[in-house]
Amino acid sequence: QVNLVESGGGLVETGGSLRLSCATSGFTFATSHMHWFRQDPDKAREWVASSTSDGDTYYSASVKGRFTISRDNAKSTVDLQMTDLRPEDTAKYVCNTRIDGREIWGLGTQVTVSS
Secondary structure: OOEEEEEOOEEEEOOOOEEEEEEEEOOOHHHOOEEEEEEOOOOOOEEEEEEOOOOOEEEOOOOOOOEEEEEEOOOOEEEEEEOOOOHHHOEEEEEEEEEOOEEEEOOOEEEEEEO
């Protein structure tokens, strides 16, 4: 059974930092592309960052320079280091991968940035 479990969310002040982690199991992590998305109840789901199986990383324009995605293939985890957080970063952050054409989502972890 494939599982993605996010952790590390919380309440932080503007300008603060948080590190999110996604623990995975049930699939071959090292050969899988991993992604972070975020979703606010009033907005559409937004792609945040990706880590490919080749080690490449990609970021949305809204977080580039502030967020860093990293993966540990030995532990099957993918992290998202977030710095210089802003109120507009408030959302539920969700880990994602695709296996055999099927999208797999975690339940997410809430990040709230106070102004």
